[in-house]
Amino acid sequence: MAVHITLKNGEQVKINDHVYCSPSWSVRDGTPYSVARIMEFLHKEGTTRGSTPAGGSSASAKGKGKENVGASTNGNNGNHSFTRVRLAWYYRPSDVSDRPVADSRLLLAAIYSEICDVSQLRSKCFVVHRDKITDLAGWKKRPDRFYFNRLFDPYIKKEFEVIQSNDVRNLPPNIREALTTRYEYVVAEKEIVPDLTDTLRQCETCSKWCPPPESVRCDRCKHYFHMGCVQPPLIAKPTRGYGWTCGPCSRAHEQAVEGHEVRHVTPVPKPKSNAPPARGRGRPRKDRTLAEKEENLPIKHFKMWPFRYFGLYTVAEDTLDPDDLIFPRTTTRVGPKYQVTIPAMSTARDPELEERGGDATIEVLSVVLRIPEDEVRELEARKARLTSKVEVSSSVDWLTEVVRRLSDAWLNDREFSTVNMSNPFRLEKWKKVETRYTDREWDDDEKAAFEDAILVHGAELRIVRDEVGTRTIADVVRYYGHWKNEKLGEENERRRQRGPSYKPETNQVSQIDIDSDEEGSVVKVSTKSNSSCGACRSRESKTWWKAPKGLASNVLCDSCGPSWRKYADLNHLRPMREETVAAKAKTGDKREGTPLAAAANKRIKTTGSSQATPPPGPSIPQLRCLACHKNGAIGKVLKCQLCGTRMHGGACGVLPDPGNAESWMCDLCANEKSGDPSVFTTDCVLCPRPRRDRKNKDPFPQPDSFLRACKPTEGQGWAHVACAVFTPELTFSDAARLRVVEGVSAIPHNRWSTRCALCNHAGGAVVQCGDCSKEFHIACAWSRGYKFGFEVQGLKNRKDNTAPITFNEHVGSLHAVIRCKDHDASKRPILDICETNESNETALQVYCKTYKQAPIKQSYALLRKARRLDHIIEEKDVPSPTNGHVSPPDAEPHCHRCRTVFSPFFHPVPRHNSSGSSSSPKYLCHRCHFEQEHPQANGHTELIATSS
Incomplete structure (x- = not known):
């Protein structure tokens, strides 16, 4: 007689029925229902009553014994009160793999069981093998x-095929x-x-x-042989791509x-297999009555x-043994390939080594028990003085070290006061x-x-360690324990201050009255609430479900809530879920899956926390930028794959390219890898110039700083990005990528000779x-x-020629500013380095x-550098004033355009091309003459070739 159990929703289930199972929402927060098959009903743990006879029960017993209704989930003390x-x-x-599966109705079977409370059964469902379904779409x-x-x-964390036993x-x-x-499968x-x-x-x-696994087929006659029945016996099967022929076929071929008489062998068609045909995408059969019969087929x-495993590592005769294990198995780990050969150990002991267990081979932590009582009182007084501070009075490391040092002083006949x-x-x-x-302070x-x-x-x-x-x-592990205990202590103190009558607020739900069922997953919203569904944004629903x-x-609304719990699928969240799955595939993160309460060594190994991982959402692993000290998503905040430095791409001149975010290297590491001399x-x-001793010869800046x-x-030099940006005379030949820094020679001399107010060293700009003054x-200011x-x-x-910009709500000109700590930053707010605008710049x-x-369209790099050098020389050669008049120029020629007197030779300017009525001859230097004659020159190679 079949035993039935009545669930809270009124449905009756029996053995071999499929059900949804889930503990309360607070325990399994965010995770969908688990699907399981009922194997047997059990009484309360510790009772002497047995379980239901489930050894040979079949799903075909549906409809029999409905009058024998067992105890419902509220439980009673009758003979049929099953609680487990x-x-x-x-x-x-998705529980066992990061592969995105679009079909929310597809499951993976398992030969794994657990005992749960009957109260965790939610409702009934149906699970059928694919080959037993005629109309899959329906x-x-x-x-x-x-x-x-x-x-x-x-x-063994491996997937296997499941076929019907009649097909074997x-x-x-x-x-x-x-x-x-x-067995059915x-x-x-x-x-x-x-x-x-x-x-x-x-x-x-x-x-x-x-x-x-033990046979081989002849490639000519297509007959099968045991590998031990052929002469000579085969040790292993032929390698993939090679064939084997039996003895008679080989002799016939040799003759x-x-x-x-050798002719090309006519290719023998592949023998037809009796395997079940693959399911195609053709038009399915629309037989509703047949579909209903398929739900109730006997299993x-x-x-x-x-299920019964019958694969590569099965001994066929073991199937006849009813007690043989049915679980999947893999290759054995026996033999010289897997077992280590340990050499014989010598029993002779080295006389020079100390015998283990003596005072010379152990670390003495305390000898208080050996100290006389009068000296113990002195030791306790000294210990009390050393541990008088509150922060060390309960520190195990501190107290252990105090006792160790006092014991060491007594063993060496020293005073405790020392x-x-x-x-x-x-x-x-x-x-x-x-x-x-003891730990170093954070x-x-x-x-x-x-x-x-x-x-x-x-x-x-480990990810937290990388962030720190x-x-x-x-x-990090040790500090995490202290930090968590500190947070718990603060929370307990707040609760004590609030008193016993305080009730915590509902998590992020405004104006919602909680009226939960026993599962704790349904909430009823009051008329004042204006909440919306977290999936479809609907504001109308008779019943609201707690969302993950x-x-x-x-x-979640009444349509999205059950859809997520039953099928782990929300059509509205599908694009978001695909992005989350891609992000998790990179970090190796997996969702905690069923079984619910298995032992640690029997559960699927996951990298998540102890609680169930929340469903797909907008949370993406983030990194901390060293320029603005703020977190950002991977791709926006880049991490060098060699040194590990982290910064926004906009702060180091990297154009956004999500595909290369993981392979990005900073300029110093890329230069080191390329082997350039400037490394x-x-x-x-x-x-x-930094002062390095002989021990510290590392020329590279530390990766934990901007x-x-x-x-x-x-x-062939290098400059910090911060120094190049905040030095007004410097420019970039490619400002989008912050390469190459130009204009170092244009910085005034007095800026090089002035001593820094922070490090008191000269030599830098x-x-x-x-x-203030x-x-x-710049590097000293950043470090402090x-x-x-x-x-x-x-x-x-209107005469201001500064280019205006529009940055969010700000309009005007940008000025790079560095402020020391003596000034109030709130009076004149400034934009942060990594603050972005609407264009995400x-x-x-x-x-x-x-x-x-830099004006790269007007000139080339060598010409710009030469002009800067000319400007420096002109400043040094400015003639001194005499009685308010400038002294006449020297007799040697100079260029009337750039005023330089340094040139390989000067070109005279024809009279009809010269402006003015002055009769003195005018000249052009070789560079200005070249620009006048070749206005379309694309580089400096032509100038070098001409001048040489």
Whole structure:
């Protein structure tokens, strides 16, 4: 007699029915329902009553025994009050793989079961094998219908094909009969399915059955042989692409070759396989009555399972044993390939080595028990003075080190008063270098980076370590424990202050009255609420469902809520989900899947946190920019694949290209990889020459600072991006990519000779504070946390030739500004370096494109450099005034256009081309003459060739 259980929604389920299963929403937050098959009903744990007889139950028993209704989920104390149920799980493809699957009705079977409470069963559903469905399209249109054609094993984490046992023909009659009478489905590897579904294969030598892994086929006569029945026996099968011929076929071929009777063999068609035909996309059969029959087809179960593994690593005769394991298996790990050969250990001991277990081989932490009582009181007094501070009074590391140092002082006959804790290091017996006995304090920047990374990545501490950048993984793990305890302590203190009558507010739901069911997933919205569905944005729904995390709203309408829980599919979120799946594929992140409460060693290995990962949403892994100290999505914030430095692309002159975000390298690493000679002279030409000792010969800037961003200059030099942008005389030949820095020689001499107010060193080019007269190096100002940005100033009058810009709501001219910490930044706000406008361009990009672009269309690089050098020489050779009049020029010629007196030779200007009525001859230097004669020159190579 079949036993039925009545669910909360009124449906009755029995053994071998398929159901939705899920704990309360607070436990399984954001995850859809799990699909499972009922294997047996169990009484309350600890009772002596047995379970339901489920060994040979069949789904064909539907409709029988409806009068024997068991206890409902509220439970009673009758003979049929079952409180637990054993479920056989089905997986969704997204639970075990990152492959996007568009079909929300496709499942993966599994030979894996768990015991759950009956209260976790939600409603009934139907799961059928693909080959038993005639009209798949019509099947998927009906609610609560699923299908499967593959099986996933959670232990070896591999997928297998599932075929009907009646389709397996290549077996001996006794084995096939035992397989087909017990099991409905056979599980095997994909490559062995055609061999199992072929006709019975027998060896031509011994006339016995040829198992596929142990047999070989002749390539000429197409007969099968055991690899041990041929002479000589075959050790292994032929390599893929090669054939094998039996002895008679080989001799016949040799005789044909000797008799010159060789002809091209007519290709033998491939024997027709009896495997079930592949399902095509043709017109399906529209038979509704047949579809209803397919839901109730009887399924054979043996010991509660319809599956049996029969693949590459199965011994066929073991199928006859009813107690043989039915689980999928893989190749054994036995033999010299997998087992290590350990050499014999010598029993002779080196007499020079200390015997283990003595005082010379152990680290003494405390000898308090050996100290006399009068000295113990003195030790306790000294210990109390050393641990008087509140922050160390309960520190295990501190107290352990205090006792160790006091014990060491007593063993060496020293006074306890000589012991102090000023040295944070200690030399352990088995280490060559000193180590810390307590944690190094975290500074404010490290704490901020840690908390930002925790907010984005959760408990993925290795990613958090990369975000912090200055700590080891051990430091991050240890600090995470202290930080979490501190947050819990603060929360408990707030609760104590609020009192016992305080009730926390509902998560992000404004004006919603919670009226949850036992699952805790349904909320009823009051008439004052104006909430909208987080998927379809609908504002009208009779019942509102709690939405998973990551959506625009925390409620779903009556159509989207059940759709997500049952099918893990929201059509409105499909584009968003595809982006999230692509992002997760790069980081290796997977969604926590079923089973619900399995042991840790039996669950699918995931990289997520302990809680269920929220459904697809707009959350994308982010990185912290070293220029603006703000987080940004991967692709906008780039990370060098060699040194790990991170910054917005707009802050280092990188044009957006999401396809190359993972392979991006900073300019210094790219230059180092290319092997250019300038890799050894990467010091910034605008900063003072660094003083390095012999131990520290690393010329590269540290990757944890924005000063790692450097650009090449004219003349095989390098300059920090910050120094090049905030030095007014410098320009870029390509302002979009911030390459190449020009104009270093145009910086006035007094800026090079002035000492920096921060480092007190001369040699680099200084700039002035935007609000005072303090002068400093740009790199020194950045290292000390000065404010860098761009100030928008209005145009003073119409004669102002400064190019105006429009940046968000600001209109005017941009000015690069550096402010020291002595000034109030709120009076004159400035734009941040990485602040973006409507075109997603940073303020640094807009400033450089507008004011830092060199005139490359008017001249070429060598000519621009020569003009700057001429300007410097002209400033040095300005004649001194005499009585208010300028002294007459020298007799030697000079160019009347650029006024230079340095040229290989001068070209006289014809009289009819010269302007004015002066009778003195006029000349053009060789460069100006070349520009006049060749106005369409594209580069400086023509000038060099002509002058040479």
